[in-house]
Amino acid sequence: NDHLIFVRDVTRLHLLEQMRKDFVANASHELKTPLTVIKGYVETLDMFKDNLPKSMQKGIVNMAEQSVRMEQLIEDLLLLSRLESDDKREENQWHRVSDIVESILKTTTAIMTDQHKLATYISEDARIYGSYKELYSAFSNLIVNAVKYSPDGGEINIKWESSELNGIFSVKDQGLGIDPRHVPRLTERFFRVDKGRGSKTGGTGLGLAIVKHVLLHHEAKLQIRSLPGTGSTFSCHFPASRVRKDAVSQS
Ligand code: ADP
Numbered sequence: 622n623d624h625l626i627f628v629r630d631v632t633r634l635h636l637l638e639q640m641r642k643d644f645v646a647n648a649s650h651e652l653k654t655p656l657t658v659i660k661g662y663v664e665t666l667d668m669f670k671d672n673l674p675k676s677m678q679k680g681i682v683n684m685a686e687q688s689v690r691m692e693q694l695i696e697d698l699l700l701l702s703r704l705e706s707d708d709k710r711e712e713n714q715w716h717r718v719s720d721i722v723e724s725i726l727k728t729t730t731a732i733m734t735d736q737h738k739l740a741t742y743i744s745e746d747a748r749i750y751g752s753y754k755e756l757y758s759a760f761s762n763l764i765v766n767a768v769k770y771s772p773d774g775g776e777i778n779i780k781w782e783s784s785e786l787n788g789i790f791s792v793k794d795q796g797l798g799i800d801p802r803h804v805p806r807l808t809e810r811f812f813r814v815d816k817g818r819g820s821k822t823g824g825t826g827l828g829l830a831i832v833k834h835v836l837l838h839h840e841a842k843l844q845i846r847s848l849p850g851t852g853s854t855f856s857c858h859f860p861a862s863r864v865r866k867d868a869v870s871q872s
Pocket of ligand 1: 796798807812813824825827853
């Protein structure tokens with residue numbers, strides 16, 4: 622009967638979805654080893670490239686850049702697979718929001734130019750309950766995007782606000798902005814507003830998909846406000862149960 626067919630179809634869909642997830646996880650894992658070998662040789666070549674003809678030097682630089690890009694892609698795919706599988710959940714703990722952000726900023730300042738102005742408004746006593754690793758990747762993707770998509774610089778504000786009701790982590794930039802018709806698709810895997818722009822900025826198109834999954838794990842919601850040519854604000858709204866204010870001396 623109809624009901625039985627429906628149940629069978631749902632089970633089949635579930636199986637197919639599991640197969641897709643397993644395939645992505647296995648393929649990404651298998652790509653890691655050969656890539657590590659290639660990267661190792663490229664790094665060696667890079668050290669001796671000064672004595673080689675210019676055209677070969679260019680090729681080596683290109684290989685080095687592309688292998689870093691591929692490594693990032695594999696890391697992002699593996700992270701997404703882990704986020705999608707329910708059995709490998711990270712441990713939840715209380716973390717100081719400013720610790721997570723400070724640690725991210727140590728690496729992101731490298732991609733900023735003199736035109737970028739960074740301002741953080743995060744109280745020392747703000748605490749969040751969750752997985753450090755997952756929150757780090759979500760916040761890091763938002764901060765890196767704010768820099769990447771502000772090619773002409775501008776102010777980037779990183780803020781934490783909390784109330785009785787929730788805690789909001791937001792990243793605001795004065796960059797390119799996003800056309801409203803693209804906003805609903807931003808968190809889809811590999812979705813990019815402008816593919817050409819994406820390949821120049823070195824993104825994988827997986828960043829916001831990662832953000833979405835991390836927020837799901839933390840019962841949080843993503844809000845995107847953006848205006849082309851003016852800039853964007855990405856805000857993560859965490860429920861009150863995951864937010865706390867501690868006396869600074871307790872940490
Ligand atoms: P990518 O690796 O391409 O940055 P993301 O999933 O992080 O992938 O973002 C998807 C797309 O959303 C980007 O390619 C870009 O077009 C757009 N986007 C994300 N963040 C911003 C931002 N702060 N300003 C403008 N566009 C953005």
